[in-house]
Amino acid sequence: MTTRNFDAIAALFDLVEPMLTEFDDYRINGALAAARKQHEASAAFIKHLATFSTPDDEFAERKAEEGDDCTYEDASEMAADFESDRLYDEYLLFVEMIEWARHIRNPAPICMEDLIEKDAADRAADPVKAALLDCIGALSACADQIHQMRGMFDDTDSAIQDAVDAAEEAQEKARAVLT
Numbered sequence: 001m002t003t004r005n006f007d008a009i010a011a012l013f014d015l016v017e018p019m020l021t022e023f024d025d026y027r028i029n030g031a032l033a034a035a036r037k038q039h040e041a042s043a044a045f046i047k048h049l050a051t052f053s054t055p056d057d058e059f060a061e062r063k064a065e066e067g068d069d070c071t072y073e074d075a076s077e078m079a080a081d082f083e084s085d086r087l088y089d090e091y092l093l094f095v096e097m098i099e100w101a102r103h104i105r106n107p108a109p110i111c112m113e114d115l116i117e118k119d120a121a122d123r124a125a126d127p128v129k130a131a132l133l134d135c136i137g138a139l140s141a142c143a144d145q146i147h148q149m150r151g152m153f154d155d156t157d158s159a160i161q162d163a164v165d166a167a168e169e170a171q172e173k174a175r176a177v178l179t
Contacts, residue, residue, distance in 0.1 A: 045100055052093075055079040132174045139167045139174075 053061075059075035072078040123130035146164050155161060 041103075045097075049097060129178060132178055136171050136174050139171050143167050143171075 055075040055078060059072060059078050062072070062078070063070045072081075123133075143164055146160060153160065
């Protein structure tokens with residue numbers, strides 16, 4: 001491989017690397033969003049499940065209302081008298097809760113093609129954000145190129161270093177806006 005080819009490949013990598021880094025950040029953010037969504041679904045499931053009453057709850061309520069006049073001695077005796085319609089309805093609700101729990105436990109996998117489509121849609125929906133992401137990548141590529149050329153040019157007036165510092169500061173500000 002000639003030096004020229006090597007330099008061309010290195011330059012190409014320097015252009016692509018910031019885009020990959022931004023895509024990795026996007027993928028990580030997507031994974032965090034998926035985890036957050038999973039947590040919210042679990043919390044909603046648990047909150048909903050906690051609103052159900054058990055025969056013990058119902059017996060305690062009934063005992064509090066009726067006192068010594070309560071016709072049942074305990075919750076199991078009361079549950080034995082439940083009508084078949086009520087038991088069937090509760091069974092259907094129980095099945096629904098199982099299906100909901102299984103959906104939470106086994107969410108749909110994240111597909112790379114979906115992430116790419118979402119990225120394109122996000123860029124179309126928020127062109128300012130897309131432009132900031134592109135600027136961050138371009139500034140990173142420029143700074144990398146400048147770092148590689150250190151020593152090739154005299155920087156006695158610190159103009160090159162000032163430009164690098166300004167680029168890094170601009171990147172930090174752009175990232176702060178995006179978060």
